[in-house]
Amino acid sequence: MSVVTRFAPSPTGYLHVGGARTALYSWLYAKSQGGKFVLRIEDTDIERSTEDAKQAILDGMTWLGLTHDEGPYYQTARFDRYEHYIDLLLEQGLAYKCFMTVEELDAIREEQEKRGEKPRYPGTWRDRTDHPIGKPYVIRFKNPKEGEVVFKDHVRGEIRIANEELDDLIIRRTDGAPTYNFCVVIDDWEMGITHVVRGEDHINNTPRQINILKALNAPVPEYAHVSMILGDDGKKLSKRHGAVSVMQYRDDGYLPQAVINYLVRLGWSHGDQEVFSVDEMVELFSLDNISKSASAFNSEKLIWLNQHYIKTLPPEEVAEHAAWHFSEQGINTSQGPALSDVVSVQAERVETLKQLAQISRYFYEDFEEFDAAAAKKHLRPVVKENLLAVSANLAALSDWTAENIQQAINQTAEALGVGMGKVGMPLRVAVTGSGNSPSLDVTLVLLEQTKVVERISKAIEFIENRENS
Structure with missing residues (x-):
């Protein structure tokens, strides 16, 4: 049997963390078995589904690298298939028209609750043939009255549900639209889905769907219902815990490699490997190695993983993702050092790609002002001579290499008889605008020689204005 899995989100909002983890597990299982991964957009809730949400799902999947082998399929394009099977069930006496109004059903359920019973449709129209003409109706599936549904869940083991616990499910509404549970059954069957990985909130749907599959003589897939993800505080993950949209993590400066690595460990493990x-x-x-227990989201672990990947992935790979953040912050990287070179020197200094862009602006554009605290401490009249001397030595270099730059700085300090800090720190503030940067040799070599000399001149002018004020 060739394995086929699917991810089937509803386009009523962004691709959230829980959905992304489900997609990842489905994708990984298909890939691990040499199978196929199908993307299906379940957009039958026409009022709540939006084009923006559909695009957000596609963008999130692309960003995470979870490429689909088939699809995306859209349920709204498949209504003729659902109609075909609803008509088939009606012809075979496995479904029926129900003319009960919403008000009648509500009244029955209210009485059932008063008696302490489980609210359910009582099967009033199941065997009736006295159908009123012109009155609206739904179509219900004739669920078996006896026996039980038994299925082995890869996460939870054997699950048994008595058929008497299940009422006759509506499979087509009064407006003619097929319902979610029925569409899913037909899609899974026609798309050859062999393994369904989804959230534990779908467990109650599974026996209903299995009964419909059996009524249609369709194969029943295997199921794996994964537990929910909790926030740091032990409550269900929501917006109050920070970013829950996958693309928000992109916007906040996380690498997809870090997010994927983090998501896979939210409920699955291989020894102590992180x-x-x-x-x-x-x-x-x-x-079978997915945990039954709910997983707790740990923001610090995600940050740690992000730092790890920023530091250990090839700089060119990190630069591909960092480029978006530079562009978002209005930094034009077409002129200046290669972005991969900037990544190489800044990787140890940041937690996110957003921070990387923020602290690397000086590589690509001049700054209007020096950091006030750094300038007050390091751009004082006493260092003017030091800056003039180091500027001359740097301007005289015929080969602009990190080794030669460092040698010029060392020689300046020796000639002036001062410590390295008296030359290095004023030079750092002059060239980068602040007191923080990678070592001066690797920082300056990424800047044009003329640019470095110009910025030192600007710092000297700043000192002179300070002297005269």
Whole structure:
């Protein structure tokens, strides 16, 4: 049997963390088994579904690298298929028209609750043939009255539900629209889905869907219902815990490699290993190793992973993702050092790509002002001579290399008989605008020689204005 999995989000909002983890587990299982991964957009809730939400799902999947082998399919484009099978069930006596009004059903459920019973449709129209003409109706599936639904869940083990606990499910509404549970059954069947990975909130839907599949003589897929994700405080993950949209993590400066690595560990493990490449995930992943317990989101762990990947991935790979953040912050990187070179010198200094862009602006554009605290401490009249001397030595270099730059700075300090800090710190503030940067040799070599000399001149002018004020 060739494995086929699917991710089937509803386009009523962004791609959230829980959905992304479900997509990841489905994708990993398909890849680990040499199978196919299908993307299906379940957009039958026409009032709440939006084009923006559909695009947000596609963008999130692309950013995470969870490429689909088939799709995206849209349920709204498949209504003819659902109609075909609803008509088939009606012809075979496995579904029926129900003319009960919402008000009648509400009254029955209210009485059931008063008696302490589980609210449910009582099957009033199940076997009736006295159908009123012109009155609106829904179509219900004839759920078996006896026996039970038994299925082995990869996460939770064997699950048994008595059929008497299930009422006759509506499969088509009065407006003619098929319902979610029915559409899912037909889609999973026609798309050849062999393994369904989804959230635990769908467990109650599973026996209903299995009964419809059996009524249609369709194969029943295997199921894995994963537990919810909790916030740091132990409550269900929500906006109050920070970013819950996958693309918000992109916007906040996280690498997709870090987010994927973090998500896979929210409910799955392989010993004590924390860092996994995608290839390792594919090799090691198993549905049977998913934990039953809810997972707690830990923002600090995600930050740690992000730092790890910024520091250890090839700089060119990090630069591909960092470029978006530079552009978002209005920094034009077409003129200046290669972005991968900037990543190389800044990687140890940041937690996110957003921070990387923020602290690297001086590589690509001149700054209007010096950091006030750094200038007050390091751009004082006493260092004017030091800056003039180091500027001359740097301007005289015929080969602009990190080694030569460092040598010029050392020689300046020796000639003036001062410590390195008396030359290095004023030079750092002059060239970068602040008192923080990577070592001066690797910082200056990424800037044009003429640019460095110009910025030192600007700092000297700043000192002179300070003297005269």
